[in-house]
Amino acid sequence: MDHLLPAEILEADRAFPVALAACADLDALLRLKGAYVGREGSHAARLMDLLKAAPKEQKRDLGAAINGLKQGWEEGLKARQTELEAAKKNLNALASSWDPALPPPVPARGALHPLNRLMDRLVEVFRPLGFHVEEGPEVETEAHNFDGLNIPEDHPAKASSDTFYLAAHPELLLRTHTSPVQVRTLLRVAPDLQKLGGIRFLAPGRVYRKDEIDPTHSPMFHQVEGMLVGHDIGMQHLKGTLEYALRALFGPHTEIRLRPSYFPFVEPGCEVDVSCPLCDAKGCRVCKGSGWVEILGAGLLHPNVLKYAGIDPEEWSGWAFGMGVERMAMMLSQTPDLRLFFENDQRFLGAMGGLD
């Protein structure tokens, strides 16, 4: 059908790709567009004139040829235009990236887990008193988890309804508290205790109890254990240390209160309340109007715990405390459901954990 088209038009079509590629900017492209498909004086306009003047029997074939040409040009122009626009935009972006008036780029924001953050804070609070961190395995022996802690042989916590045991190793269990770290540490330092002049440490970690998962229970949770062994240690030292640490944690006006309680591994034992950090002890929903919230259990080391580790309770004495990390985190944050701490939704973690 090319024989129907004038030679100069065919020449122009051949030159089109090169001309198109030569268009370095949108202005040049606009000029090329005018020359090829413009309303007046363009190659396309001339072809339309040609079509009008053509004999009736040629019109069909000529029309198809003209349409083919026009379509090719228009598609080429459009593609090049998209390309040039993108390049221009990119250029604009690069140029504007130096504009101090625009917002700065946003770095990705991560977060520590709120439970880890709280445990870290507790360590930080006790560090100035020379407490270091001791850790122990989560898979423990009955001896370390129960016997070394003066827990009677028939204590209900030992039952398989309360404690997870291993199938292949019936003597092994998942520790039910961080207290076996006390036992391990005392056993380890007992020979050198005289030289060390005592020991004091925190033991943060994960513990397991056979509780069904619900808004206030989890089969895995965290505790922080604290312990000090020295000469002539009494209840006054427990109170003094906890007052110091809890003031460092909650603020200088924090008050603490000890109430008698019972745990097999301490004697005397106590529960420790702290003046409600949420209402400054004025009374609120969290403290049930009392101004006090229960925060941990503690006491002086039972002589049997020292004896088990080979330490003479006539010479050495000490105290220990244990606190539930989730319980404290829920209280401080007012998180309504314990399960949120184990769901690991980034929105929760970002809002609760943060960085510090």
Next chain:
Amino acid sequence: MWIERKALAAEIPAAAALDTRQLCELLASLGFPVDGVASREGTDVLDVDITANRGDAMSHRGMAREVAAKLRQPLAPLAPPPVAEGAPQVPVRLESPACPLYATALLSLGTGGTPADAQAFLRALDASAKGLPAVDASNELLHRYGHPTHAFDADRIQGAVSVRWAISGEKLVTLDGVTRTLLAQDLVIADEAGPIALAGVMGGDGTKVTEATRRVLLESAWFDPKTVRATARRHSLHTDASHRFGRGADPAMATVARDLLVDRLRTWAGATLEGAWTAGALPAHASSVTLSEAMLVRVAGEPLTLAEAAEALTRLGCVVKAGSDTLTVQPPTWRHDMAIPDDLAEEVLRLRGYEHIPSVLPPLEGPPQRLSPDYRLRQALARRLAHLGFHQTVTYGFISPEADAAFAAPDNAPEGRTLVNPLGQEYSVLRGTLLSSLKDAAEQNLRQGAREVRLFEVAPTYISGPKGPGERFTLGLAWGGTQGGEDYLSPARPVREADLRGIARDLGLAALPEVRALGEGLFGFEVPVADLPRPGERIVPAFRPFSRFPSVERDLSLLVDLGQPYEALAAAMRAALPAEVLQDLRCVDVFRHKSLPEGRQAWLMRLRFQADRTLVGSEVDGWMASALAAAEALGAKIRA
């Protein structure tokens, strides 16, 4: 345990002057926090929390003893009309040391029923009144005085009664209608036909008191706490009686409770006493405990005197003999928790009030110890990843066998890490991998609409071993979704495997871990924390001299095959150069374009040299030639 205010005041009249709030505070200060207060039968009923060591406090009388000691006020007298004992009407044989004392009485019932006030008392405690005087009186006495008693239908007992160990396999239908198969370690009350009660736990159905009962045989005994605890646990049968006997009842109360029960049946049901008798005798009293002044002062933290301690302990019912610098203390029969001097010191402090304990920082005797490098490494790692935009997760240490098998090392057999009593299949294996847990958490985040998820966890994984699972702190990391596109400088693109390798490299891992595709555009890797570079033990590392001479930087543009691993090429080039002068070698630009030869790309390598002298151009030319030759050996060519 429920404590009804009026009934408490009946035992300690001074308590009537306290309002409910004051009473709650007083009990809490004594170690009995009140969990709640209910209003029933026109009075306040307190839900008192009683610790496992204080079985003696599990009654109104027991709680009243505490209040009386604290307030220094007298208890109401407890003096039932004494019952004259005579010859046994039914022989009672004690065949086990677990029951040293068994007081009993035989009565014929007349007419009458449980009085309204006794029924109201039981209802206030959320206990039901059965309308049968023998049953209700026993129950009422338990709550009021703490000593469990039992009434048998005397006409359904065959022959003599014995307290003996069960014969293994013997059967007993207990009051709750359950048929119990007994073990030789279960202590039972038996008649000549077989067991009629699980001692200290629950009576038998066959001899229970009913509307038709005409004669009752009463039991008020003392059973060994350990035996009762074991039987209650074995049969999952925790009753008011087993709680009290299991924590240690007061043996001196056995006869008193029997007399109280006889008295109630006479007045409530017009009963006639046919006889009362006791088998056995009071068990040996706990031995006395010595408290020294030094111990008292050490625990209390202030100069308390032995006289003060003696006074407090006497108020608690102890018999105290004062020596020159010690007290010899005989605890009362109802207390089983005063075994060592520390227990006595606690009692003195408790009665005095813990609020009086001074607050003193301990002498910090031993030198402070450092945080272990492992612990510091994990703390620093978590902070670093959080600053890189990752969220720290906490997931359960046990997962399903399937989730474990998906990523745990094949040689880490799950059998050695399996729990015998898991919460369910999905929590049954101590995990050998963090990736399954991270994958779950990441998928959950994506389902919740997160466009990008970046998670990490630092937790132990477990490795099966002959002596049980070993634990290894592990870093797991998961990353997926769409990266960037949140500001005008970084275009949006899917997270790629290479992003994770970048993180791994950034953490300083010598060998890059295998990056696993976790599905849904998620990738992850895990690596033992021990593989990460450890912080040095030194606060500031030892000084290493460095050159002050200027360094020389040269670029080398190479044409390399697409698919050429970068590390291999870089390593070959490094190997070809003297290590002491090569300061740095890196790829600073990658160019891929159709104008390059087919299948090739261009890498711009930048090399930096430095020595303890000024470098000469010609020697640098020589090194560059060596570097090029090493690259060429791997198929690279210099790009003209």
